[in-house]
Amino acid sequence: MAASDRSVTGTAAAAAKGMRWQQKLFYSVGHVHNDLCASMWFTLFIVFLQYIIHFQDALAGYLLLLGQLVDAAWTPVVGYLCDLTSGFCRLGRRKSWHLVGSFYRLFTRDAYQVHMHSAH
Numbered sequence: 826m827a828a829s830d831r832s833v834t835g836t837a838a839a840a841a842k843g844m845r846w847q848q849k850l851f852y853s854v855g856h857v858h859n860d861l862c863a864s865m866w867f868t869l870f871i872v873f874l875q876y877i878i879h880f881q882d883a884l885a886g887y888l889l890l891l892g893q894l895v896d897a898a899w900t901p902v903v904g905y906l907c908d909l910t911s912g913f914c915r916l917g918r919r920k921s922w923h924l925v926g927s928f929y930r931l932f933t934r935d936a937y938q939v940h941m942h943s944a945h
Contacts, residue, residue, distance in 0.1 A: 844852075867889060874885035903922070912921035 871885050871889060874880040874888060875882060880888070907918055907922045910918050910921070912918040914921065914924075916924060
């Protein structure tokens, strides 16, 4: 482990020790909520692929697996890029990336819905 990695880990540990128990509780609840939402999304995605688009079971599973693999590969890359930037619009680096991701998601979701409605 490089010295810079130890300092980042040490900083995160120090920040966690300085948090009140209520903050830790609410961060934990938020993380559980995130996992529950993701589980619901994956379940509905499989149902959509199988019963609406009529994909075979294996193909639907492979498509979901592909999405998880892409997410696993890109999460550290985006985290690294986020650490390199200073942010924009005085939002800071984390909120700036959150804003960019929100706009990206908004426009890609709408494009997907337009495509699905025009296909029927």
